[in-house]
Amino acid sequence: MTAITKKMSILLLLTLGLIALFLFIGLPNNWDYALEKRSVKIVAIIVVSCAVATASVIFQTLTSNRILTPSIMGFEAVYFLFQTVIIFIYGDKTFRVINQENNFFLSILCMLLFAFVIFKLLFKKEKNNLYLLLLIGLVLGTLFQTVSSFLQLIIDPNEFLMLQGSLYASFNSINYDLLWYASGTLLLCFGVVFCFTNHLNVMLLGRDQSINLGVNYFKKTQLFLFLIAILVSVSTALVGPITFLGVLVTNLTYELFKTYKHQILIPACCMVSVVSILLAQYVVEEVFQYNSTISIIINFVGGIYFMYLLFKAKKL
Numbered sequence: 299m300t301a302i303t304k305k306m307s308i309l310l311l312l313t314l315g316l317i318a319l320f321l322f323i324g325l326p327n328n329w330d331y332a333l334e335k336r337s338v339k340i341v342a343i344i345v346v347s348c349a350v351a352t353a354s355v356i357f358q359t360l361t362s363n364r365i366l367t368p369s370i371m372g373f374e375a376v377y378f379l380f381q382t383v384i385i386f387i388y389g390d391k392t393f394r395v396i397n398q399e400n401n402f403f404l405s406i407l408c409m410l411l412f413a414f415v416i417f418k419l420l421f422k423k424e425k426n427n428l429y430l431l432l433l434i435g436l437v438l439g440t441l442f443q444t445v446s447s448f449l450q451l452i453i454d455p456n457e458f459l460m461l462q463g464s465l466y467a468s469f470n471s472i473n474y475d476l477l478w479y480a481s482g483t484l485l486l487c488f489g490v491v492f493c494f495t496n497h498l499n500v501m502l503l504g505r506d507q508s509i510n511l512g513v514n515y516f517k518k519t520q521l522f523l524f525l526i527a528i529l530v531s532v533s534t535a536l537v538g539p540i541t542f543l544g545v546l547v548t549n550l551t552y553e554l555f556k557t558y559k560h561q562i563l564i565p566a567c568c569m570v571s572v573v574s575i576l577l578a579q580y581v582v583e584e585v586f587q588y589n590s591t592i593s594i595i596i597n598f599v600g601g602i603y604f605m606y607l608l609f610k611a612k613k614l
Contacts, residue, residue: 302562305554313569316576342472342537343579345480347547347571349533352491353526354544355551355560355567359502360519361428364552365607367544368530370432371416372439373409374539379442380408381464382449389457402476405535412438413527417520428519467538467593469579480536487525494518495560502558540593542600547571549607 321336357368381401388395396404416438420431450458491498497518501508508515551567578595582588 302555302557306562306566309554309566309569309573313572316573320576320580338472338474338477339469339579341481342469342477343575344572345477345484346467346469346533346537346540347575348488348568349480349484349529350540350543351547351551351567351571352488352564353529353533354548355564356491356498356522357526357544358548359498359560360522361432362502362504364549365545365604366432367541367548368526369539369541369544370439371435372412372442373527373530374534374541375439375442375446376409376412377405377534377539378446378465380405382446382453382461385457385461386449386453389454390460392460398473399476402473402479402535406531409531409534410527413524413531417523417527431523464538466591467540467596468591469537469575470588472537476536480532483528483532487529490521490525491564492561494521495564498522498560499558538593540596542597542604543571543574545604545607546596546600547574549603550574 317340320340321333325332354367358364358366384396384401385392416431416434420434450461453461497508497513500511500513501515501518503511505515547567547570551563551570554570555562555566557563574596575592578592578599581595582590582592
């Protein structure tokens with residue numbers, strides 16, 4: 299048994315152990331209802347963890363940068379803007395006009411349309427300039443955040459409180475039907491990704507080396523960017539944005555598994571992501587008694603780790 303296999307086994311046991319503890323520890327007398335609610339929450343955590351982890355690993359492979367995540371392209375800013383606009387237009391009638399399912403699909407549609415437009419415009423003109431893509435996404439994301447902030451300042455305070463619930467990730471009120479859609483999308487994307495993991499291994503060497511080794515770099519980059527857009531859109535629309543989760547779990551995975559093989563990195567990162575969210579959820583429920591949100595916990599820890607990575611890179 300190799301060192302990587304041992305680490306994968308330990309990580310798998312840790313993940314399954316934490317899931318079992320989350321499901322069965324402290325069950326009340328009406329355990330069947332509580333177990334059902336916890337099971338739905340666990341499935342949602344697994345879906346979001348795997349979507350964010352997979353998208354982040356692929357994105358860092360394409361950009362050859364371990365401190366970048368797909369959020370830099372502006373997907374979360376589009377989500378913020380959409381949620382703000384519908385509250386601004388409909389006010390306290392929002393949830394009667396646009397139910398949770400419609401909100402979910404419209405949020406995904408907006409984020410995918412945004413991705414489709416910038417990808418098509420960029421790839422048509424610049425022949426795969428990823429750093430220009432990041433720059434455009436960063437600028438547009440800043441613009442959308444500014445518009446969202448302006449609208450949030452002029453809406454009614456009660457309506458702003460309604461909006462707050464959409465701007466922070468939460469696993470406490472998951473729609474069971476939407477979870478099926480998200481799970482199916484994740485499995486489909488996973489199937490495509492694992493068909494091309496060998497291409498990702500080669501693309502890690504860079505554009506020129508990939509082309510020399512026979513990879514259609516331009517087409518594969520387009521494919522992976524659209525997969526990233528789908529994964530990020532579904533996870534964000536399902537529970538809300540968790541900005542620093544990708545940076546945190548990918549770099550922890552790289553530290554644990556010194557390998558270039560995406561067949562190992564992606565499943566390992568998914569498990570690290572599940573463990574991270576479960577621990578954050580435990581802190582929210584048991585330490586803060588639901589007075590905080592999981593995105594605040596992860597963004598706080600992830601932000602500190604992000605600063606550590608920056609200082610570490612500067613010393614190197």
